[in-house]
Amino acid sequence: MGDSDGNKKKIIVGGMASVLLVAMVVCVTIGVSGRNSGGDAAASNSGGGGVSTSTKAVQAICSPTDYKETCESSLSGANTTDPKELIRLAFNAAVNNIGDAIKNSTLFKDAAADSSTKDAFDICDDVLGSAIDDLKRAGDKVGEFDATKVDEYVEDLKVWLSAVITYQETCIDAFENTTGDTAEKMKNLLKTARELSSNGLAMVSDVSSIIGQLQLGNLGGSTSRRLLSEDPYWIKSPHTRRLLSAAAAPLKPNAVVALDGSGQFKTIKDAINTIPKKNTQPFVIFIKAGLYKEHVEIPKKVNGVVMIGEGPLKTRITGSKSYAGGVKTFHTATVAVNGEDFMAKDIGFENTAGAEGHQAVALRVSGDRAIFLNVAIDGYQDTLYAHNYRQYYRDSTISGTIDFIFGDSLAYFQNCKFIVRKPMDNQACMVTAQGRVDPRSVGAIVIQNGDITAEPAFLATTPPIDAYLGRPWKELSRTIIMQTNIGGFIAPEGWSPWMGNFALDTCYYGEYQNRGAGSGLAKRVTWKGIKKITPEIALSWTAGLAFKGDDWIKTAGVPYNPSFMQTL
Template identity: 80%
Template structure:
């Protein structure tokens, strides 16, 4: 036992060096192959020799897995180092600077914009691009603070944050939907290099992950994870509130009640009482009532917990909509921008109706968000699962068109998906996933869910077409497994977005589903429809897909990290 422990310490201590050497070796092989096996000898510096310098070789090596090699090498041309970690940080900083320039130029574009819709789009760009910069900076800090005891989580954090950077840039472009003039095209041009640099950064990190897998080093940390817990063992919320033991609530940090029996009458007032840059669990108990307000959890106001008296008793409602002149991103009744947010026993609703078109009830733009026994109700675009990692347990989500959409890595367990009656001549789609980069972590995973419909939908004659989803973006990815699918779902299963767009590049799979609508015999046969094996299905369970699920376990909600016995 003692000898094994010493060996493990030696392995862990040398892991960073092994990874860095492995990275250079793996990609240098590619460089040598590209030069016909006759790579020039490293330069000794100075002089006018024709050899490729060691620094240049390192740049070629670090850029080899990227899709935009010329942009990569250009961004690293001034880096006088052969340390892959430092090169990656330089690449991240190049993206930060490029996005910063785009933000500066967007201010000039806003001054020149002639219509409010374009100005609103530029406001969204400024907001999400600032978030992209924050993620790049913390990714750079993470690279510099390599932790060999938590390899899987270390790499996964980097991949999640860099995936978010790409999603934020895509969100900026999406904000220009239905705007006039050429501002949208100008913004695309401003972000072209930044998008390439961000994709390159994700490729570099993903290549490290691949090397870890090839060397089978993923378990050197010893198995047990050491992620921060959302709640301490003696936290009242673990013992009482999240376990839902009647109304025996201990002392929350804030109580909201419309009848004046709490500290605040509005949820906004309670949020305003949370310390800025909060990093301690802050529980807001929201008593039964219908709260007609738009609620936003600001960035860096982390670890906020909403507890209601039940999803039909405590309701937060709003009615902003795209048809009402508001950008989709800004229509959310509740918008979560901070990390480690938890909600239990509460309802979120957008009441704009089908005629409001895009009208979000809940937008989640914060990492490691957990929802339990939550109702999310609307019509089109009900739940904007925008970014990062999200988990939903025993929730209900209702809507019509694309009513779960976004590019987060979202797992829904034991949830009910209720299709509602749309406007005339409209079809319904449960999901519309928005992945755009092949290395992005984004996916919608539904496990042991129930896809059903309200009575008004089922009573409509002729019957309304309804589908499991459609590809919002080119690499849209959705997996539905071990779920009950009612018979109103079209035998095709999946719907095109427009023409042949993304039919070859999407990733849609079904596994061990049941119910009258689960038959695979008549499903569409796009190239993007995948056969899901038991091994692939297992890879999409929470215990594998999240590469570290302590944040879910810490929230003390029902959760199964593996395939279920149905």
């Protein structure tokens, strides 16, 4: 087929998509007007005592949301029946509301008496700004509907809107253990914004559901490209893929870091500072062996950064910031990744604050489509903050004590080892603490073909220390562990409560085809949130289906299994 034919097909498919979206809303609108007794379905926009068509369109677009009154109020001034425009207006309402919250939070910050509260407001300014960015890009792109790649199109929107909700939750979490009533004030400031953000996610999810029922996902054939997101950086750079997939190949990085002065830079920070603004290609930083005592941050919108070391035990980045040391958990990270399409290979990340440091993050990942291959992430409590968006970990090791993998990203771990370390006295250990708060959020921790083990010091302790697969940090916490070796030190109950009965009915925890002395299900807790994972459900949680678009992994030149794996 020639280019002209291809363009004609795109136009036809795009036109069909727009018609179908409008038809979808019209169908829902008819249902709404039918339920409004006494209403005149034929009423015009200009009056006549009936419900206007724009009002019915608003009711229709708000029908799948959990906060309908907030939704309809935010769109009360809309004078359109275009579903795409209504969704954009809903996103804009959330942007404006979050912007107002930021302005008001500045006033509260100025009045705050203690540094901990001021630090919390600083975190809010940061993460709420990111939430606004995600809402804006979702609004910009919502009109670019592509029926040839429905799953990828909708998933990008859902990932961004899930991140908006996570960012707002992160702001509120920052006020934990602060004095006064500022935490409650921030919750009140964000109440409407949180409802509007949840409504936006519901609208997008409902579009996905209806289009799926119409079976439109294969209109364009398997070779079509998604239109919403930029292609992953790895598609743009075959050179980078070769660097990642062939360890023996001579390196041609953009920057070399070496403690002994044999590279261009002695610190990783200095190398990052040389990345061009509006960079459009992968920027490869080769970090020679050494212990780098620095806190590294990949800034927002600095995308496509690739960090390659000489092995996770040879090239290590280390820090010791901790909550006990007066630093908010969000800011304790030795390495913080905020840019998109980040990749790390053959590097160690660590936080040496120890168990007594309490929350002390070695690696925080707040950027979309992040990939980690053969890395070590070592700490104690809160080692890996898998904060939001999509993340893929392969052939890596993560160690810690309490909640040492936490966050609300869609984080996938293949062939990874999880090492439980000895905590302080009278403490139990939990491998995961997932933080999902919205029923339509993409967030989940998925462990496939992993190895959950413990260090000798943990195993030698008498009496034995309790250890669990996870506990529900947030109300809709979601974790799936499958085809994984689970050591016998894991408590037979498997999962630990957070506090009392919190989230025991609303979490989603599942195990499938696991092995090892700790994998038995007979004595597992029987909460409502413990799910029986059938083969069909397990298949839906394999990476190729869970990500609903995995080109960003496939094109990166890293080992990857999109479906079930061969296990030992």
